[in-house]
Amino acid sequence: MSNWTKKLFIRHADLFLKIMNERWSRTEESVNGMIKVLSNFGITSGNVLDLCCGNGRVSIYMAKKGFKATGVDMSKAFVEDARKKAKEHKVSKRTTFLEGDVKNLKRVIGRVSQPFDVVINVWTAIGYSSFEDDLKIFSQARQLSREGAVLLIGETAHSEYLSVKFMPTSYMEVGDIILLESRIYDQTTSQMQTTWAFYKKRGEDLKFVDRVVIVHHVYSVSELSALLRKAGWEPTAFYGSFVTLQPMNPLTSLNMVARAV
Numbered sequence: 001m002s003n004w005t006k007k008l009f010i011r012h013a014d015l016f017l018k019i020m021n022e023r024w025s026r027t028e029e030s031v032n033g034m035i036k037v038l039s040n041f042g043i044t045s046g047n048v049l050d051l052c053c054g055n056g057r058v059s060i061y062m063a064k065k066g067f068k069a070t071g072v073d074m075s076k077a078f079v080e081d082a083r084k085k086a087k088e089h090k091v092s093k094r095t096t097f098l099e100g101d102v103k104n105l106k107r108v109i110g111r112v113s114q115p116f117d118v119v120i121n122v123w124t125a126i127g128y129s130s131f132e133d134d135l136k137i138f139s140q141a142r143q144l145s146r147e148g149a150v151l152l153i154g155e156t157a158h159s160e161y162l163s164v165k166f167m168p169t170s171y172m173e174v175g176d177i178i179l180l181e182s183r184i185y186d187q188t189t190s191q192m193q194t195t196w197a198f199y200k201k202r203g204e205d206l207k208f209v210d211r212v213v214i215v216h217h218v219y220s221v222s223e224l225s226a227l228l229r230k231a232g233w234e235p236t237a238f239y240g241s242f243v244t245l246q247p248m249n250p251l252t253s254l255n256m257v258a259r260a261v
Contacts, residue, residue, distance in 0.1 A: 005074065005128060008196070008212045013077035015198055015209070018174045020054050020078075023123070026243070030122075031061040033242035034152055037257055038118060041150050046117030049109075049141060051102050052125035056082025056095065062120075063091035070096045070113050072105065103133050105140040115146040122154040126224075127217035135231055142232035142260055149260040151233050154242050158254040159190050159220040165251060176201045177209075190218050221254065233258035 008016055038044070045066050050059040053071025055078045062069045063086070073079050082097040100108030119141045126134050141151070162185050172179040178199040185192050198209040219227070225235045236259050239245050240252030248254060 002129060002215075004212055004214050007210075008214065009073075009075040009078065012198070012210060012212065013075050015177060017055060017077065017081060018177055019172070019179070020057070022174055024057050027057040028061050029243045030154065030241075031058060031065065033239075033245055034062075034120070034154070035065055036245065037152065037237070037239075037242070038150055041148070041259070043117055043150060047113045047115070048118040048120060049113075049116040049144065051105075051119065051121040051137065051141065053082060053097065054078050054123070056085055056097060058120055058122055059095050059097070060086055060089050060091055062118075063094035064089060067118070068094050068113055070098065070109065070116075072098050072100055072102055072108055074099070074101050102137050103129075105137060106144065109144060114144055115149070116141070116144055117146060117149050119145055119149065119151045120154070121152070122156070124155070124157045124216070126153070126156070127219060131217070131227065135227055138228060138231035138233060145260050147260055151228070151256075151258040151260070152242070153224075153254065153256040153258075156254040156256070157192075157218050158224070159187075159218050160250040161253070162192075162218060163187070163250070178206060185218070190220065190223075192216055192218050221248075221256075224254075224256070228258050232261060234261045 048062045048067045048069040050069055050071040053059050053073045056071050059069035059071040071082055076099050079097045079099045086092045086095045096112055098108055166185055168183050170181045180197040182195045194214045196212045199206040200209050237257040238248040239255040240248045242255050
């Protein structure tokens with residue numbers, strides 16, 4: 001667990017929860033697209049493994065569609081909020097949320113809901129440490145899944161996008177929180193360094209809360225495909241969005257489908 005992940009996802013979990021909650025309004029449409037993709041493989045129900053599940057938005061909507069979902073996240077606050085939201089959405093019996101490091105996935109999962117029919121990883125929840133760690137994560141996910149299971153990687157950054165539309169700064173306002181982002185991207189290593197500066201609104205003034213420096217690897221499509229093949233997954237399709245199922249291009253996010261082999 002790196003220092004920045006501890007700081008952002010544990011120490012400042014309350015701030016990141018506000019950002020995650022902003023994405024809930026778009027989640028059902030995205031999951032509807034995932035359901036369409038899965039139906040092409042004859043998967044209309046079964047067990048879902050949600051890697052780095054955050055506060056459970058994808059797991060909960062998959063459960064509302066009839067699947068049984070297990071979400072794993074390193075943040076106790078995220079897992080607790082996911083369980084709370086599962087109750088609110090009346091899918092507690094169809095969801096399980098576990099606190100733990102996905103690098104130790106098999107140990108965290110234990111005997112829960114195996115084997116998996118679907119594995120999901122969304123919102124650039126990879127590249128946080130090393131290639132070897134990501135390979136370990138997806139290899140364990142493959143070992144926990146049945147032959148023919150489907151892996152969906154969604155809403156993910158990729159180096160092709162950054163080569164044509166790199167944004168060095170951006171701004172986000174979520175409730176009483178202002179988030180300023182500044183980015184440095186090294187094309188020779190595909191390493192992104194992003195500084196998140198959080199401010200809280202106090203009337204017309206802003207009060208500085210904290211700064212988090214995030215460092216992660218941004219995969220190219222071919223690089224991620226090679227990693228997944230090594231882990232036992234064969235990429236089959238690439239979309240710009242699971243909402244529209246439009247083909248991927250350099251100006252869209254990466255939404256990838258792979259089959260367990």
